[in-house]
Amino acid sequence: MGRQRRRHPALEGIDAAALAEFRAGLRRRYTDDEILAELRASAVRLGRSPTMREFAGDPDAGVHPQTVIEHFGTWNAAKRAAGLQPRRFISREELVTQLRELGEELGRTPTVRDIEERRGRMASKSLIWHTFGSLAAALKEAGFDVPVGEERLERAIADGAVLARELGHLPKMAEWKGARARDVTLLSEWQVYRLVDVNPGAWSAFQFLVSQRLHEEGIEVRADGTVEAP
Secondary structure (H helix, E strand, O other): OOOOOOOOHHHHOOOHHHHHHHHHHHHHOOOHHHHHHHHHHHHHHHOOOOOHHHHHOOOOOOOOHHHHHHHHOOHHHHHHHOOOOOOOOOOHHHHHHHHHHHHHHHOOOOOHHHHHOOEOOEOOHHHHHHHHOOHHHHHHHOOOOOOOOHHHHHHHHHHHHHHHHHHOEOOOHHHHHHHHHHOOOOOOHHHHHHHHOOOOOHHHHHHHHHHHHHHHOOOOEOOOOEEOOO
């Protein structure tokens, strides 16, 4: 299974109430009118309505994009309040950059859930799908290690063998779902189901493939699916 990223010890000790008070203090540093003035001034300098990335890169802008979002909810809502037209078009290069920056923030390959949780901060998943054809294609173009086709199934089988050794038996669909909740680098149970493409009984077919892999590794799998400890 994928390696869990270790949280920095300082993050474990953050007091939620103190953090909320700190953020509220930051918000009080700027009025809504001051932020809207910053947006309008940046638009004048750029000659167009700025994207979040352009505003962050504007050396004369005195407000961080995240502060804008904290005040107005979304980037486009702030631009509308400033009388600026939200830009509907985001280039392929900008989308790739957004995915790379998200990956750096997370310390791993982004998932659909990560993108959905950042609505307003980055492009929608529908725009990414429309531009690249799939999230996997977009992630590969952004430089992430994203398995496709047979490679995805091969990785799923390898992950299934690891999970089977941990559980002591071939993983059930619900157990795989639980494992993915702990490790988002795993494919979802439905992605695995569709990759196997054997009907009826796609999941049992996947378990069979996992049992074959375990046999290849010298580990016995009994008829009831239990795995003998090596």
